[in-house]
Amino acid sequence: AAESSPLADKLKSLSLTTPLPKYANCYPEANPVDIYRAHITSILTEVTGVDAAVIYPALQWTQTLEKGDLVLPIPALRVKGKKPDQLAAEWLEKFPESPLIHKPSTAGTFLQFFFKVEKLAQIIIPSILKQDKQFGQNPYLGLKDPTDESKGRKKILVEFSSPNIAKPFHAGHLRSTIIGGFLSNLYQAAGWDVVRINYLGDWGKQYGLLALGFEKYGNEEALKADPINHLFEIYVKISKDLAAEKEEIKKLEEAGKDASELKNEGVDEQARRYFKAMTENDTKAISQWARWREMSIKRYKETYARLNIHFDDYSGESQVKQEKMDETAIKLSEMKISEESEGAVIIDFSKHVPGKPGKSLERPIIRKKDGTALYLTRDISEMLQREEKYKFDQLIYVVASQQDLHLKQLFKIIELMGYKDLAKKVQHVNFGLVQGMSTRRGTVVFLDDILRDVGEKMHEVMQKNQAKYEQVQNPLATADILGISSVMVQDMSGKRINNYEFNMDAMTSFEGDTGPYLQYAHARLCSITRRAQLSSEDIATADLSLLTEPHAHNLIRVISQYPDVLQNTLKTLEPTTVLTYLFKMTHTLSSSYDHLRIVGSEKELMKARMALYDAARVVLNNGMRLLGLSPVERY
Template sequence: MSTLTVTGLEALLGDIGLQTPIPHFAEADVLNKPRDIARSYFADILSSLVGGDPANAYNSIQWPSNIDNGDLAAILPKLSHGADYHALALDLITKFPECPLFIRRPFEEGMHLRMFYQPRTLPRLVLSYINDRKQSYGRDASLGLHHLTSPESGRKRLVIEFSSPNIDSEFQAKHLRSTILGASIASIYGSMGWDVTKINYLGDWGKPLGLLGAGWEKFEPEGQFQADPLRHLFDVYHKTYERFEPEQAAYKKARDEGKDPAELETQELFAERNAFFKRMEDGEEKALAFWKRVREINIDSYNQLYSRLNISFDEYSGESQVSQETMAEVEDILKNKGICEADGPSWIIDLKKFTKKAGREIIRDRTGSSTYMLRDLAAVLDRDRKYSFDKMIYVVATDNKDHFSRLFKILELMDLPDLAGKLEYVSFSGVSQMSKKLGRGHTPDDILDQCQAAMRTSLKENPEKATLLGSTEETVASVGTTALLAQELSARRANDHAFDISHMTSFEHGTGPDLQYWYARLCSVLKTAPDPVELSDEDFASLREDGVTNVLRLLATYPEITNSTYRNLEPVTVMAYLASVTDHLSSCFEGIEESDGITPVQATLFEATRTVLENGMKLVGINPAIH
């Protein structure tokens, strides 16, 4: 009988020897989280022994961070306030009744009463549960509903902005990390029932484009441009920036010394930059033709990278696409509410007047040109009107922290606190060795080209792995992509990390290639699986070895892993979990001659494990190399 319904689940539990109905707790989600079943029975027993509110017993139970510390842990001070916790533990251990879900008795450790699952009954519950749910295991579509009890009310809408490279320079490490993290977060929200819209908001306007345009006219590069447009654009950018850097340093020095740096902006490249951008904003045909050309060349290049990463966007936008009417509307609000003030020919917001944090934002500069802040404020209003989102997430490196803090504060000052409250800034460290290792003038494709070249070498050095995975160019591309994705997703967002191509393409534990290898091995052994049959208690009893039990215990935790990742937006949580599963998986293959086939119960175990690995990989944006 299917365990997808409470009736079917209780029938299974009755066959195992448990009393039904399942003890009811409001917070338990027994149809999506198998560990909530155990928690409910454990809480029911503790409540009957201690007395008091059953909900208190349920809430006193937590999940140990490591399976070596048990499967459930009741925090004794929460279970019974003011009791002698050691005496309470001894009393509970003595009186704890036999339950088919658990080993005979819990054990005391400090302030915790810990419990392990019963290896005899664990396979029957967990394998039936996972193999019934298949691709839906670990998902919880109810989290995306406007109203949990009214599915007809519709799904919540998430708009997520990520990648967002600047078209005037190389695709930087922070843009790569934003791309991979953003796609993963979008996938996680989608798995939890949200209606997700993915936006790539290009840095395709502003004075950096004015600087590139000024350099373009100065270096007259047309002949070389035809041969390799993108690399030559980067060459022009670097030549121009090298000349501009001393001017920029002088400007900052004057400003820091309390001098007026305005005169410096009227000289040399500063003036040429400002003039070119003003030509763009004024709609001059020649300036806009250059901007359009640069934009199209870069988007074509980005699309090749995104396609190779299996990442797509619902909307390509950019600073250039922000509505002029909405920018004017924002300016009117800022001026009418006294938030914005004139500072010579510029218009600024002096945030010291409204918040303890010092800050000064320019809305229009002395040339009358729009600024990044003005365009971002207008973009928020445009998107809110277009999508009526419930949440908007920006996945951007930590060097933008002050910008987003000020953006949210200015929206509040504009009497838009509800809109500001829907915005979330998901930051990450942009520190990486990528640009140093790839060299100046690298294109987006260079990133994956080098990963895949190293992956080709790694497969040649690991013939056993190559035999299983394959060594075709398609395999090299797929596993090489996984190598890059896994490295980016296996670091906490706040952590700096090395762009280590050698390590990421190795088969060391926890790497992308190692994950693909174990998934491929499961697929391979399942090819010899016999036709499904009704499994007996004796069949399940053969899965009582410690290694198999540990895998089953881990598989049961997967819904909590996905829920935790949804809450903390740290894909490393999933990656660490998948590495833990593969680490324990090797013991399940002991004594199996894969060429001779496997038993029906082994096939059931391996199919459930394959399902969880596949679900976890796809959740964070990794496609299994073998289907």
């Protein structure tokens, strides 16, 4: 079958008559650069005598075109007895002519390979235009067995966003949402089965408190109109009452007076009782709570949709089954992992993990004196529930680095309980803080308010160019998208773990590596396509050998890297890996426009250049969508 595939035909036309040998992790149909990896590998096995299985994975992608299209660190081939430069000299001596690559050059201990761009253009541009929205995706990576599709795909659960009902959707939730949405897209593009889970904070005494607050301050109309804000307002008010009550009790006790009435009948005790009723499945308490939960989820969904995000499972702390927690508690105690301490149940890690790491995991409580479970307790059982429900291959928690300790404790407990395989499948993807995130109208932050603010700001920015502004069909909707892009790109610019300053002016600027700049680059490509008015027939028959300028060559080389970028991002799990690439690519693009004009060029040249720009647009569009952005066509 391989003989008659489009790829085989293509290789033939490139005068590579011998079919490419099969190598592990070589997927030329999805990643054209793998044709080069395979080609170089088969030459190098001849030249060096080293096993192909060692050579192939050592051929690395480069970030700077000056260093080559692929590089090989000579020491990676583990040839003993000779120095890298000696080896390089010997190999280069024997290196044959190739239709695909130039003779390699050496730099330090590296061999650098440069592709012959005339051939590369013929491989890459038609592949991009044909695969279009799929270009860069690699469905093979997620296969359980890459050689046998019928064995099915690997499954990954990505838990992210996870806000707390009746509390602000703060910057930590925003980052989790952006990064988690991106990771989900990434794994999907790599052919995994992705389950997006939102683990809501929707359980605990505070929801008993909220119910009391609703009795006192609630209003059905206000609830219906804006459940998220109304519940939050109530929560703030009743929390104040609670604080005042605590103050009062303290005063009474300090004065040696009797505080028992407040203690037994006050807000705190009532909230505790109410929550207790919830845990005992009291119909009225549960149905009220369930309704608020539903209303909140409905609102969250609207906001997530603006960010191109959906969830497959709205789980949450409330969804952890009591039986599961009882079972877990028994197991923890029987295995002597947990112990009693002053009426509560704790885990003293210093006893289970000898030395410093044990100490640093501290002594978390897993059951309070009154028998109630905690955040950590629920997370343990929730993970076991997920394992039963989904039988996943991997589970990622996208949670702020403030919770590093919590997740370390969780993972360690699972391991101590004997779930060794499970412990290997779970991973915490963490991130740093956002400083100074406040809205134009105040400091309490909800995602919607932030998005409204940046949208307004982008609208102001757009209006500064009236001529352009008038061309935009739906300026408010466009401003909204540009605003969202601003926030997201700023968030994804640095490494996840870095903190950053929320800076509205910087993120909404068209200057520098911002969201609006990326959108501008995309819109400009769309406008070139619109003005050129070439048919798809014109593009398909373009003579790509006319693309001879250095600018055209660089652009072709950059866009051919995109599938490798995606593959590399699976290792870094950093949105910035994709973003940095897209900025590099758009910079190459913007420096090309003056040299690769469309308007005024002769028809054949126009067709060839347009094919290249179309391919660049596809790559930019795919990269932006992978990040969760919505590319705009004009503004």
